[in-house]
Amino acid sequence: MKNLDLPVVKFTAEQNEFRKTVRQFLLSERERGTFQTHADSWMSGYSYEVSKKLGAQGWIGMTWPKEYGGQERSAIDRYIVTEELLAIGAPVAAHWFADRQSGPLFLKFGTEEQKQFFLPKISKGECYFSIGLSEPNSGSDLASIQTRAEKVEGGWLVNGMKTWTSGAHHSHYMITLCRTSPKDEKNRHGGMSQFVIDLAAEGITIQPIQFLTGEHHFNEVFMDNVFVPDNRVVGEIGNGWEQGMAELAYERSGPERILSTFPLLQETVEYLKEQNDVSGLAQALQLVSRMWSLRNMSIGVAQMLEEGEDVSLAASLVKDLGTKLEQAVAETVRLLVETKPSVTSERLIDRLMAESVLHGPGFTLRGGTTEILRGIVAKGVLA
Amino acid sequence: MSEMLEYIVDATNKILKKNVTKELIDASEQGEWSGKLWNTLVEAGLVSIGIDEELNGTEGDAIDAFAVLRLAGKYAAPVPIFETIIAGWLLADQQVETTYQPTSFIMDWESDLTGPEFVLKQVPWGRHVSQVVYIGNVNGRAKLILLPTADAEVKQNQNIAGEPLDDLHFRSIDMEALTQFEVEKEDLAEKVLNIGVLGKSAMMAGAMEQVLELSVFYANERQQFGRPIGKFQAVQHHLAALSSETAVVLAALNYAVASFEDGTIKEELPLAKMKISEAAGAVAGIAHQLHGAIGMTHEHQLHQVTRRLWAWREDFGNEMHWAKKLAKEYVDQNELTLWDFITEEKRGNVHAGSII
Numbered sequence A: 001m002k003n004l005d006l007p008v009v010k011f012t013a014e015q016n017e018f019r020k021t022v023r024q025f026l027l028s029e030r031e032r033g034t035f036q037t038h039a040d041s042w043m044s045g046y047s048y049e050v051s052k053k054l055g056a057q058g059w060i061g062m063t064w065p066k067e068y069g070g071q072e073r074s075a076i077d078r079y080i081v082t083e084e085l086l087a088i089g090a091p092v093a094a095h096w097f098a099d100r101q102s103g104p105l106f107l108k109f110g111t112e113e114q115k116q117f118f119l120p121k122i123s124k125g126e127c128y129f130s131i132g133l134s135e136p137n138s139g140s141d142l143a144s145i146q147t148r149a150e151k152v153e154g155g156w157l158v159n160g161m162k163t164w165t166s167g168a169h170h171s172h173y174m175i176t177l178c179r180t181s182p183k184d185e186k187n188r189h190g191g192m193s194q195f196v197i198d199l200a201a202e203g204i205t206i207q208p209i210q211f212l213t214g215e216h217h218f219n220e221v222f223m224d225n226v227f228v229p230d231n232r233v234v235g236e237i238g239n240g241w242e243q244g245m246a247e248l249a250y251e252r253s254g255p256e257r258i259l260s261t262f263p264l265l266q267e268t269v270e271y272l273k274e275q276n277d278v279s280g281l282a283q284a285l286q287l288v289s290r291m292w293s294l295r296n297m298s299i300g301v302a303q304m305l306e307e308g309e310d311v312s313l314a315a316s317l318v319k320d321l322g323t324k325l326e327q328a329v330a331e332t333v334r335l336l337v338e339t340k341p342s343v344t345s346e347r348l349i350d351r352l353m354a355e356s357v358l359h360g361p362g363f364t365l366r367g368g369t370t371e372i373l374r375g376i377v378a379k380g381v382l383a
Numbered sequence B: 001m002s003e004m005l006e007y008i009v010d011a012t013n014k015i016l017k018k019n020v021t022k023e024l025i026d027a028s029e030q031g032e033w034s035g036k037l038w039n040t041l042v043e044a045g046l047v048s049i050g051i052d053e054e055l056n057g058t059e060g061d062a063i064d065a066f067a068v069l070r071l072a073g074k075y076a077a078p079v080p081i082f083e084t085i086i087a088g089w090l091l092a093d094q095q096v097e098t099t100y101q102p103t104s105f106i107m108d109w110e111s112d113l114t115g116p117e118f119v120l121k122q123v124p125w126g127r128h129v130s131q132v133v134y135i136g137n138v139n140g141r142a143k144l145i146l147l148p149t150a151d152a153e154v155k156q157n158q159n160i161a162g163e164p165l166d167d168l169h170f171r172s173i174d175m176e177a178l179t180q181f182e183v184e185k186e187d188l189a190e191k192v193l194n195i196g197v198l199g200k201s202a203m204m205a206g207a208m209e210q211v212l213e214l215s216v217f218y219a220n221e222r223q224q225f226g227r228p229i230g231k232f233q234a235v236q237h238h239l240a241a242l243s244s245e246t247a248v249v250l251a252a253l254n255y256a257v258a259s260f261e262d263g264t265i266k267e268e269l270p271l272a273k274m275k276i277s278e279a280a281g282a283v284a285g286i287a288h289q290l291h292g293a294i295g296m297t298h299e300h301q302l303h304q305v306t307r308r309l310w311a312w313r314e315d316f317g318n319e320m321h322w323a324k325k326l327a328k329e330y331v332d333q334n335e336l337t338l339w340d341f342i343t344e345e346k347r348g349n350v351h352a353g354s355i356i
């Protein structure tokens, strides 16, 4: 039987101090009107100003070596920053993916030139990345991608299309998974490679896909003979799948898989407190118990990642349970507070409710669907 | 199903299927008035169903009307047909002839309208209706009044489905000159709530049928790992859950509607709305999961129905609202065991109360 224990992490006094500093900074920025609180803001809230301000604080790429613009802080310090950003619902989508996975990808597999070129800009909050995995016919079955890269003099020519690309209209680059040798049914995960594609390059067309709310969130990215120089290959040719899977561990276990709807819960608890609604609070606190437990798991995974351990099973568990919890927040709150969810309402709770309900279905899809995650978990425990 | 009902269902289905397109719903959510659809429905007699011929109605009974609303929900018809039918019934009770004008209604016993200036908050379809039936206190007396909206100033707002939920600001209303009737507060409140709950429940049931249809279609069409996703057991479980939720919702709805029609409706009302509101969220969630990212796009049709489920489940009391009412009723009749409560024919009525 697989051991399911995760490390217990207790915050130190310094870390708690640090958390306070971050929180104070965010509260005062919100006070000043730099941003407003929204649900799911790590995915759908864009503010270059906020990203740059966080960069200036040294809170992007903060675990990275100083020579690349990092602060050499611990993964736990970074965890604290991301949690505080989520809890207050700050618009951080612009730099989120670069900080979370593109940067770490370069550190692990990138060349010296790539690290020097990209990491300092990312850490300043000025250089944004999108994730180019999904295609129209390749969602859960990612290994079936058809976007191809062919070797040419000095680089590669990329042809194909990506879809559901969050924020491509804001991003400078897209880490793009391409086929570099023909599909081989005996080795489904072979023959793929990762490229850094400059989204301003010739041959790129970005077309918005309207989100169900009408917002412009994700995109189709068409690549027509896009030239990618050799120095923009990430890691090894043919090793794209393994490298991509390593990214997923970061993607699946973070606090953003638990806290997307936290602003709604916070607002609700405030309201119930005002109403002196003890039975309502009791129900809200049941969610808090789930949240607290998951948070322990998620921090445990962060600790393991720092120690270089394999966390794919644990990360999948966090995402499965965490995203279900994120959805449960809206479903529980609506029974505790009478609301007419509406994005145009004057009442904050109605707006946060509308955002949580409308974005909710995506929580258990993006970054690997619940069904696929459960397959991974089942394989993991059976192994 | 009576022959008449079968005919109505068939005809309504044809009309809505032909006329309610994705584009029409989009345009409505952008603020346009679906005038052509409205006229078609008027001509087919569907907005005046359940009203006697001598009051210019189409005849038919509540069962027919709820069947029409179920289809209106299924196709997400972007017009105030629910509001107009119900407002029409309330007016017909006062012997007011129906006019086929888009009409909204609102019931509020908390405030007191004294005129000449007041604001009606969150009026469904406010910007598009030409009159509002207001049920509530007027100068301290329980009344039903008919307010023409021509001069009202509209502050736009909408629910999560993009349906108008506007504030109407009336500035100089001559209260005396309005069409108005004194009413028996308890009776009318109960009637409005009964038909409101059943009408919305019927619409939700229809919307769930549509969600199921879309899901079955997509499970067959979408291929991953070299086969339709409907071949994966996890997806099959989703389809099974959607089917069972829809079936149980219809069982709840049909029983409640039959009880309304034979005049025996009591706890059937809250029990039905609780089940249907609860199922609405479950069904919407499962369908989105099954559709993957495509279901999260504006281009796909799914959200036009799921957003309506998310909006409508809160209308006329969600499951918690009714559970509390039911709980109170149960406490008040504390000599009954739970089994008595479930099976007893002589239970009291769950008082609707004043808030919808």
Ligand SMILES: Cc1cc2nc3c(=O)[nH]c(=O)nc-3n(C[C@H](O)[C@H](O)[C@H](O)COP(=O)(O)OP(=O)(O)OC[C@H]3O[C@@H](n4cnc5c(N)ncnc54)[C@H](O)[C@@H]3O)c2cc1C
Pocket: A130, A131, A132, A133, A134, A135, A138, A139, A140, A141, A163, A164, A165, A166, A167, A218, A362, A365, A366, A367, A368, A369, A370, A371, A372, B222, B224, B225, B229, B232, B233, B234, B235, B289, B290, B291, B292, B293, B294, B296
């Ligand atoms: C808000 C949002 C943002 C996104 N951002 C990005 C992004 O930036 N970059 C990017 O590359 N992608 C992005 N995605 C895409 C996301 O990764 C895919 O939606 C996801 O991988 C699922 O693919 P699909 O949508 O094609 O669904 P499908 O794979 O078609 O799945 C449909 C349904 O079938 C189920 N299913 C499929 N195969 C199996 C199986 N073998 N067993 C059991 N069930 C199965 C799924 O679980 C799902 O319920 C985003 C998606 C969303 C919703």
